[in-house]
Amino acid sequence: MHKAQRDYHASLGDGELVLEARGLSKVFGSGAAAVRAVDGVDLDVRRGEIVLIMGPSGSGKTTLLTLIGGMLKPTAGSVHVNGCDISAMSASALTRVRRHYVGFIFQSFNLLESLNAEENVEVALNLGGKGGRGAAARAGQLLTELGMAHRLRFKPNDLSGGEKQRVSIARALANDPQLILADEPTANLDSKHGQEVVLLLRDIAKKQGRTVVIVSHDHRIREMADRVLWLEDGRFTDIGRLERDPVCGVTVEVETAHPLEYRAHIYYFCSKGCRREFQDDPQRLASEAPAE
Amino acid sequence: MVPIARKNILSDRAKFLVALGGVTLSIVLIIVVQSLYEGVRHETGRFVRGLPGDLWVTERGTTDLVFSNSRLPEDAGTDIGALEGVGGVHTLSGRLISLQVGDSEVRTYIMALQPVPGTAAASPAEFTPAGGEIIIDRAFAQESDLDVGDALAFGDHRFTVSEVRHVGNVLITQFAFISADDFREVFGIPNTVNFFLVSLEDPSRASQVMAESQRLAPDSAVFTTGGFADLASDTATGDFLPIIRVITVIAFIVGLAVLSLTIYSATIERARDYAVLKAIGASPLVLYRLVLSQSLLIASLGFGAGVGLAFVFNSAAEEVVPQFITYIRWQDVSFVLVVTAVMSFVASYLPLHRVARIDPAAVFRA
Numbered sequence: 214m215h216k217a218q219r220d221y222h223a224s225l226g227d228g229e230l231v232l233e234a235r236g237l238s239k240v241f242g243s244g245a246a247a248v249r250a251v252d253g254v255d256l257d258v259r260r261g262e263i264v265l266i267m268g269p270s271g272s273g274k275t276t277l278l279t280l281i282g283g284m285l286k287p288t289a290g291s292v293h294v295n296g297c298d299i300s301a302m303s304a305s306a307l308t309r310v311r312r313h314y315v316g317f318i319f320q321s322f323n324l325l326e327s328l329n330a331e332e333n334v335e336v337a338l339n340l341g342g343k344g345g346r347g348a349a350a351r352a353g354q355l356l357t358e359l360g361m362a363h364r365l366r367f368k369p370n371d372l373s374g375g376e377k378q379r380v381s382i383a384r385a386l387a388n389d390p391q392l393i394l395a396d397e398p399t400a401n402l403d404s405k406h407g408q409e410v411v412l413l414l415r416d417i418a419k420k421q422g423r424t425v426v427i428v429s430h431d432h433r434i435r436e437m438a439d440r441v442l443w444l445e446d447g448r449f450t451d452i453g454r455l456e457r458d459p460v461c462g463v464t465v466e467v468e469t470a471h472p473l474e475y476r477a478h479i480y481y482f483c484s485k486g487c488r489r490e491f492q493d494d495p496q497r498l499a500s501e502a503p504a505e
Numbered sequence: 506m507v508p509i510a511r512k513n514i515l516s517d518r519a520k521f522l523v524a525l526g527g528v529t530l531s532i533v534l535i536i537v538v539q540s541l542y543e544g545v546r547h548e549t550g551r552f553v554r555g556l557p558g559d560l561w562v563t564e565r566g567t568t569d570l571v572f573s574n575s576r577l578p579e580d581a582g583t584d585i586g587a588l589e590g591v592g593g594v595h596t597l598s599g600r601l602i603s604l605q606v607g608d609s610e611v612r613t614y615i616m617a618l619q620p621v622p623g624t625a626a627a628s629p630a631e632f633t634p635a636g637g638e639i640i641i642d643r644a645f646a647q648e649s650d651l652d653v654g655d656a657l658a659f660g661d662h663r664f665t666v667s668e669v670r671h672v673g674n675v676l677i678t679q680f681a682f683i684s685a686d687d688f689r690e691v692f693g694i695p696n697t698v699n700f701f702l703v704s705l706e707d708p709s710r711a712s713q714v715m716a717e718s719q720r721l722a723p724d725s726a727v728f729t730t731g732g733f734a735d736l737a738s739d740t741a742t743g744d745f746l747p748i749i750r751v752i753t754v755i756a757f758i759v760g761l762a763v764l765s766l767t768i769y770s771a772t773i774e775r776a777r778d779y780a781v782l783k784a785i786g787a788s789p790l791v792l793y794r795l796v797l798s799q800s801l802l803i804a805s806l807g808f809g810a811g812v813g814l815a816f817v818f819n820s821a822a823e824e825v826v827p828q829f830i831t832y833i834r835w836q837d838v839s840f841v842l843v844v845t846a847v848m849s850f851v852a853s854y855l856p857l858h859r860v861a862r863i864d865p866a867a868v869f870r871a
């Protein structure tokens with residue numbers, strides 16, 4: 214367990230542990246071509262907690278999410294959700310875990326295009342064993358609570374990005390799971406809708422007492438998260454100073470970022486490409502970037 | 506439950522209509538061809554059973570009325586009529602003849618039915634027109650543009666149409682009746698008839714009468730009417746059967762190919778949806794049921810449309826081509842229903858494999 218987590222747990226006390234990962238590893242391929250996407254990760258998340266996992270592209274964030282969501286079997290280590298070791302479960306048992314104990318929110322929403330908003334939520338309820346008018350009523354209620362009462366019969370193609378993400382959130386909550394896993398939930402949204410989703414995620418954790426694990430580069434989520442973890446090369450590392458890339462908006466660790474000084478201020482970039490883009494029009498991009 | 510299968514299929518109307526059209530066409534083709542086959546079988550049997558008599562005496566080796574020739578000595582009829590248990594005997598003679606209608610030539614199978622003198626057989630009016638008259642089949646009348654009062658000629662002999670009705674239509678020809686005297690004069694071979702139709706007074710003596718009749722008419726065979734009807738039906742459709750089977754297989758393959766391609770491409774296009782459903786907890790069984798439901802939905806709609814259209818097509822075809830004779834049996838519709846179910850199961854096979862391999866983690870890829 215790295216320093217940030219140790220410090221955190223020392224301050225947290227004994228809340229109910231909803232997610233517990235120990236020595237979690239995932240290796241793709243074998244021999245010389247083997248890629249260690251997740252490498253001995255330990256992670257404890259408690260009820261009502263919001264944990265944000267950040268890190269550069271290819272650091273293993275999404276693989277970690279699929280492991281703790283029971284979509285992928287770890288090469289080594291264990292994952293406990295609500296006290297059950299899901300890493301030892303069969304594929305059919307994992308299906309039940311995903312159906313009842315974990316809710317997923319995706320970057321690209323992943324709504325079924327042929328169904329309307331209400332039906333997208335109702336499908337999840339059907340999978341959870343609820344059918345008939347009760348399921349339809351519950352789907353409508355969930356969407357209404359998320360401010361979608363006027364869009365129940367709209368197909369995904371007729372919804373804005375923010376609305377689609379609300380439907381996706383309602384679907385994730387349909388079977389009342391304790392654990393919500395969100396992969397870049399604001400990445401495809403504009404600033405206003407992104408902010409709305411951030412607030413919804415906060416409410417899900419703080420008002421409903423659910424555990425929320427988010428993979429994101431969004432600085433607004435960083436601000437409301439209880440903990441921010443930095444994943445690099447498949448391992449959690451002590452988080453350093455973070456800055457926002459003024460070109461792409463990605464949060465970068467200062468130590469490993471590409472810096473550039475402009476008008477007595479140092480800007481940090483996720484890649485040389487972003488730095489080059491900044492250099493092409495520094496005045497505009499610097500004015501758009503919030504002062505750190 | 507949200508009807509995902511129906512919503513998926515109907516979300517792409519063009520693809521749905523193509524698939525439905527393909528399956529419907531396949532079903533129509535199978536039913537129409539099968540009904541044509543059954544039409545000939547049914548009509549041949551119906552005609553034989555509709556003539557008077559419980560037993561048919563034929564020359565040995567004769568299998569039907571049209572495709573084989575039967576010759577029996579005329580005087581054997583009197584001896585058969587004298588057997589115990591026999592109520593009456595008719596002679597039946599027939600020949601496929603070309604007749605002149607105006608400047609054109611038409612072909613029909615002309616027959617004559619006559620009670621054997623000295624037996625108690627009656628002359629049914631529906632098969633025994635007066636001299637110089639001819640009763641023709643409706644399909645033949647339509648095809649040859651004939652009506653009551655029109656004349657047909659064979660050499661110097663003229664026959665006036667006295668009645669147009671459903672006499673007998675076996676696709677390659679239709680039956681017509683003239684009087685026995687006219688037949689004997691124009692087409693007859695002296696002292697020879699084609700068949701004896703024996704009516705039993707005492708049905709319990711059928712087997713004895715059959716054996717005795719065979720002895721009295723040398724080189725003959727004796728059948729019950731039902732037996733000869735079945736034999737004639739088999740003969741009339743025997744050459745046809747392999748063709749029917751080939752067309753049925755082709756129609757099945759066409760329907761299967763269209764349905765398979767539609768379901769497979771729909772599965773590929775919606776691979777992400779299946780991954781999402783897997784990710785949120787759909788079991789493999791739920792996904793297999795979804796694929797199969799889509800296939801069954803198209804197949805069952807295609808079946809319904811196909812059966813309906815087959816009736817419409819047969820009816821329209823009989824109007825345009827009068828000889829086109831069809832008979833749709835519930836057994837054949839049931840067979841096509843089974844074919845349709847098999848089609849939808851087979852069409853789901855590859856998509857099911859595809860769905861089984863879909864990785865739920867694919868939902869995290871943007």
